[in-house]
Amino acid sequence: MSRFWSEMARRTEPYVPGEQLNRMEIIKLNTNENPYPPAPGVTEAIRDAAENLRLYPSPTADSLREAIAETENLVPDQVFAANGSDEVLAFSFMAFFNPGKVIRFPDVSYSFYPVYSNLFGVPFEEVPLRADFTLDTEAFSEAEGGVILPNPNAPTGIYEPLDGIRSILEGNPDRVVIIDEAYIDFAGPSAAKLISEFDNLLVIRTTSKSRSLAGLRVGYALGQPELIEGLVRIKDSFNSYTTDRLAQAGAEAAFRNVDYFEETTGKIIAARDRSATHLAELGFTVLPSSANFLFCTHPEADAERLYTELKSRNILVRHFGKPRIKDYLRITVGTEEQMAKLFGALEDILNQN
Ligand SMILES: Cc1ncc(COP(=O)(O)O)c(C=O)c1O
Structure with missing residues (x-):
């Protein structure tokens, strides 16, 4: 100290x-x-992008966001990109959770959530998983400040089917529910399917796991434009160019190689x-x-x-x-x-x- x-x-x-x-x-x-x-094409895209390192990157990562939107059947205004999903998580805490309002996450969960809570002065309640480590979805209803949880959960690996996620969203119509889908590509359907129905849903993803790009640091969020705009406001008050040229080009190439x-x-x-x-x-x-x-x-x-x-x-x-x-x-x-x-x-x- x-x-x-x-x-x-x-x-x-x-x-x-x-x-x-x-x-x-x-x-x-x-x-x-x-x-x-990483996928063939990624290294080449990064090498090409390196030709222009003299210039600032797109602050809105347009081309990358278009590639993600196409992959997810969304429009670019429903996509936000930043420097790893840890950064997207940090921006989300700032954009959607409030000091003094208690948020909820599972007692066995990603250990960064309590860190961000303490950093941003957001009190939290850890909701116990059931004895078999599955999610007690009812216990997340009417959370004062919002909800955040990984699906599949980490470090348990257990996937909560979309009905359970839907009930958490329905139980919190006036608060943001963040579903951290770092591992979703190895699991069942994504909560991204529910975005058109729920304006309180933010889905956070990463290229670090299923796209083999942990070293490049690209994470993203999917949600209705109002939530994405909230994230952009925070990003632009913090670091406009949070993903660099190499990251934008490399991640885009990874999304293009299905x-x-x-x-x-x-x-x-x-x-x-x-x-x-x-x-x-x-x-x-x-x-x-x-x-x-x-x-x-x-x-x-x-x-x-x-x-x-x-x-x-x-x-x-x-x-x-x-x-x-x-x-x-x-x-x-x-x-x-x-x-x-x-x-x-x-x-x-x-x-x-
Ligand atoms: C549940 C969960 N969320 C987010 C992350 C962060 O991923 P990254 O910052 O590499 O995108 C991890 C990394 O292990 C994770 O396990």
């Missing part, structure tokens, strides 16, 4: 991202990155389902995942020890030492080869038990 820090810097408890040990020998299954490279997106997403979903079976064979209880990661616990092996043992074998997974989930590991779905190494290591460790 420094005496020079503002009240804002003092009250924040910063988010701690997953370890980024990018040594070649590390099998990195801890931050839900995509194991496949075949590659479908192929890689399909491979990850298939590998996820095979890996869930394999983990169950090793004695793990695995939550039903609709994401690109698996959340699992072993009745006889301590999760923290598994994490440490795997790390000593150069395999990184995520362990959250938090209430309710301290016995669980979150494992990103990697390539066939990476998963085979993970299973080899787990068998080895479990045999030593």
Whole structure:
């Protein structure tokens, strides 16, 4: 604590991202990155865009927003883009939630939400997930300040069908409900289908997972133009050029390559389902995942020890030492080869038990 820090810097408890040990020998299954490279065409688009780095980018990321709108069957006025979905989330807290008005999110959820709440002075209530980690949708009705939740949830991977999301929207007609769909492309239908019906719905997405662009930092939001305008007001009061030329061009190229997106997403979903079976064979209880990661616990092996043992074998997974989930590991779905190494290591460790 420094005496020079503002009240804002003092009250924040910063988010701690997953370890980024990018040594070649590390099998990195801890931050839900995509194991496949970005779509063909992305690097070339970035190289072409680099020719014009002398010039500022489009402050409204027009061409990228058009590509996203086409993909989602929306119009560009229903799309907002920024520097990673974490930034879209931060702008959304500023645009739609108010200091002093209590928002709700699940007790097991993305750990950035309480960080933004504290930073922006928005009080929050953590709504307990049911014992099986599914969402108690009724408990989100009439939230004083609004609602935010990931679907599929993180770190559980559990997907809430659209009927449940619809009931949360109906229960909060005068407040914004934010559905953070970082992992939706590995799951069932998106809440984006409900945008025309609900003016209180904001859907937030990222290119970091299903589009293999975690390093480029492009997130986006979908909603009715009134909400998008709110986000633009905040962005333009903060940083007009929040996505740079390279990010806009690279992300647009990724959206234009539908075949590659479908192929890689399909491979990850298939590998996820095979890996869930394999983990169950090793004695793990695995939550039903609709994401690109698996959340699992072993009745006889301590999760923290598994994490440490795997790390000593150069395999990184995520362990959250938090209430309710301290016995669980979150494992990103990697390539066939990476998963085979993970299973080899787990068998080895479990045999030593
Ligand atoms: C639920 C959820 N939302 C948002 C994000 C942030 O994604 P990004 O800032 O890379 O777009 C993540 C990243 O892991 C996440 O798990």
